[in-house]
Amino acid sequence: MSTAAGAKPSFKEQMLQAREEAIVKSVNRLLAEKGFDAMTVDEVAASVGIAKASLYKHFPSKEDLAAAAMVRVMRSAREFLDGIDAGLPPLEKLRAVVRWTLQVQLAGQMPSLPTQNSSLRAALTGSREYVDALMEISVRLGAWIEAAQAAGALNPKLPPIAVLYTLYARGCDPVLEFLRGGGQHTDDEIVDLVLSTCFDGLNSR
Amino acid sequence: MSTAAGAKPSFKEQMLQAREEAIVKSVNRLLAEKGFDAMTVDEVAASVGIAKASLYKHFPSKEDLAAAAMVRVMRSAREFLDGIDAGLPPLEKLRAVVRWTLQVQLAGQMPSLPTQNSSLRAALTGSREYVDALMEISVRLGAWIEAAQAAGALNPKLPPIAVLYTLYARGCDPVLEFLRGGGQHTDDEIVDLVLSTCFDGLNSR
DNA sequence: GTCTATAAATAGATAGAC
DNA sequence: GTCTATCTATTTATAGAC
Numbered sequence: 001m002s003t004a005a006g007a008k009p010s011f012k013e014q015m016l017q018a019r020e021e022a023i024v025k026s027v028n029r030l031l032a033e034k035g036f037d038a039m040t041v042d043e044v045a046a047s048v049g050i051a052k053a054s055l056y057k058h059f060p061s062k063e064d065l066a067a068a069a070m071v072r073v074m075r076s077a078r079e080f081l082d083g084i085d086a087g088l089p090p091l092e093k094l095r096a097v098v099r100w101t102l103q104v105q106l107a108g109q110m111p112s113l114p115t116q117n118s119s120l121r122a123a124l125t126g127s128r129e130y131v132d133a134l135m136e137i138s139v140r141l142g143a144w145i146e147a148a149q150a151a152g153a154l155n156p157k158l159p160p161i162a163v164l165y166t167l168y169a170r171g172c173d174p175v176l177e178f179l180r181g182g183g184q185h186t187d188d189e190i191v192d193l194v195l196s197t198c199f200d201g202l203n204s205r
Numbered sequence: 206m207s208t209a210a211g212a213k214p215s216f217k218e219q220m221l222q223a224r225e226e227a228i229v230k231s232v233n234r235l236l237a238e239k240g241f242d243a244m245t246v247d248e249v250a251a252s253v254g255i256a257k258a259s260l261y262k263h264f265p266s267k268e269d270l271a272a273a274a275m276v277r278v279m280r281s282a283r284e285f286l287d288g289i290d291a292g293l294p295p296l297e298k299l300r301a302v303v304r305w306t307l308q309v310q311l312a313g314q315m316p317s318l319p320t321q322n323s324s325l326r327a328a329l330t331g332s333r334e335y336v337d338a339l340m341e342i343s344v345r346l347g348a349w350i351e352a353a354q355a356a357g358a359l360n361p362k363l364p365p366i367a368v369l370y371t372l373y374a375r376g377c378d379p380v381l382e383f384l385r386g387g388g389q390h391t392d393d394e395i396v397d398l399v400l401s402t403c404f405d406g407l408n409s410r
Numbered sequence: 411g412t413c414t415a416t417a418a419a420t421a422g423a424t425a426g427a428c
Numbered sequence: 429g430t431c432t433a434t435c436t437a438t439t440t441a442t443a444g445a446c
Contacts, residue, residue: 016429050429050431051430053429053431053432054429054430054431057429
């Protein structure tokens with residue numbers, strides 16, 4: 001704990017966390033809308049309704065803002081994993097996870113970061129909570145992937161790591177945006193289409 | 206023609222075009238490496254070895270530079286389509302095209318542009334050559350898609366437009382970069398893996 | 411057309427009062 | 429901690445000589 005027991009400090013801490021949660025929520029949305037490079041700190045401050053200098057009291061840099069948003073998504077993903085019915089077959093668990101990521105993306109809640117930016121990478125790998133959450137999620141998904149391969153549901157010839165990356169990549173698949181722009185399908189139909197092409201492929205079965 | 210017949214003007218025009226080709230080639234590489242936002246016009250000028258002001262004599266804006274790079278890629282893609290064996294089954298033609306895009310991406314030659322940037326979109330849709338090439342390519346791929354579906358090779362339940370978008374999306378699939386970063390596979394293996402997951406899916410067959 | 415030099419605007423980040 | 433005002437660096441884009 002950072003404060004001794006008592007009502008007043010706890011309340012203060014709660015206020016602080018609520019403010020920071022509001023900030024990260026705005027960052028999350030802006031990152032999903034415009035991406036890291038196009039998002040400006042001024043926009044974030046305006047969106048939250050505070051001064052830019054105040055923002056920098058909470059987060060020391062733009063990279064840290066993005067990292068906080070990623071931590072938030074990771075937490076959210078871990079909670080989703082926790083809620084998955086343990087009785088489901090591994091493949092169905094994986095499908096549920098991908099479906100969730102697609103829905104998050106369509107809801108405009110999936111932050112998109114450039115993978116090449118080195119200062120951003122440093123901020124991410126420097127965040128213990130982000131690295132830990134990503135690791136834990138990968139391990140859990142990896143176990144399901146191997147179980148699904150052992151059960152003959154997933155193609156056993158594919159390296160599990162390649163499967164994992166392929167699932168992660170669906171979280172930033174531009175096909176969703178393309179299809180929505182076409183205006184010919186509902187969001188649910190789009191999700192089902194991408195899920196189908198992801199697991200069943202384009203070829204006939 | 207912009208010049209009357211004759212050797213001297215033609216030579217001048219050739220010099221001009223060679224210079225512009227060198228510029229666009231640099232832009233292409235930088236766009237593939239860092240993306241549109243991270244690429245600066247100063248870098249482009251330095252990469253080509255000319256002054257920034259000279260660059261602006263050839264292309265009126267950064268967006269036009271990116272558009273020129275996309276036109277170049279489109280031309281290149283169209284040439285590849287022209288070279289495909291007409292006797293191949295439609296599905297194999299499509300596989301060849303995706304394989305080509307994956308190889309271009311791995312070679313660091315596939316420019317990556319943000320789809321949300323409005324000024325960039327304006328520059329692209331304002332380029333007659335880009336729009337025409339994209340349209341023509343889409344029509345040709347669309348015909349192969351429908352033929353492959355009619356032949357029972359591609360899943361006929363998928364809307365052809367969804368298939369088309371899915372193929373296009375492979376050109377900027379982060380899975381390639383992820384797998385290369387893992388260092389466990391050669392470029393050829395990576396291409397085969399992504400081709401497999403794209404057409405055959407993750408599930409067993 | 412190519413250059414040097416500079417404008418004009420914007421971005422991330424900080425100073426210092428309250 | 430929050431604010432206003434400012435700094436510093438960078439970036440797109442031009443001016444003007446040659």
